[in-house]
Amino acid sequence: MLVRDAMSTMVLTIGPTHTLRQAARLMSARRIGAAVVHDPDTCGLGILTERDILNAVGSGQDPDTETASTHTTTDVVFAAPGWTLEEAAEAMTHGGFRHLIVLDDDGPVGIVSVRDIIRCWAPVRRASVELVG
Numbered sequence: 001m002l003v004r005d006a007m008s009t010m011v012l013t014i015g016p017t018h019t020l021r022q023a024a025r026l027m028s029a030r031r032i033g034a035a036v037v038h039d040p041d042t043c044g045l046g047i048l049t050e051r052d053i054l055n056a057v058g059s060g061q062d063p064d065t066e067t068a069s070t071h072t073t074t075d076v077v078f079a080a081p082g083w084t085l086e087e088a089a090e091a092m093t094h095g096g097f098r099h100l101i102v103l104d105d106d107g108p109v110g111i112v113s114v115r116d117i118i119r120c121w122a123p124v125r126r127a128s129v130e131l132v133g
Contacts, residue, residue, distance in 0.1 A: 002085070008110055008112070012026055016039045032111070033098070033099065045101060046072035047099060048073075049099055056071050077097075078103045079112060088117060098115075
């Protein structure tokens with residue numbers, strides 16, 4: 001199975017000046033765990049995750065004044081839609097993160113998460129157990 005089959009195509013893109021509270025509201029409303037941060041001044045893409053927001057708030061930072069740019073991961077590993085789920089899982093395991101921005105030639109087309117991969121693998125695992133058992 002490929003990343004394109006598992007990824008969420010609902011990509012929330014925010015700017016670097018969004019506050020953490022604004023980002024959290026947008027992510028919560030869409031029931032997603034990560035946002036792509038596009039900084040037109042650097043022509044770069046980064047990712048802001050729910051864990052980034054949790055760590056900031058947990059350390060006492062103000063979600064109304066802290067901006068996405070301060071908490072964005074910019075050293076991002078990107079996936080291609082044609083990667084296998086095994087390749088995506090390996091990249092996540094190696095990098096210690098739970099989300100990959102999926103890029104094609106036109107830019108971000110999705111995000112794949114550990115949850116997406118598990119959702120795809122669980123029925124296959126269940127079917128193989130039923131065949132053996």
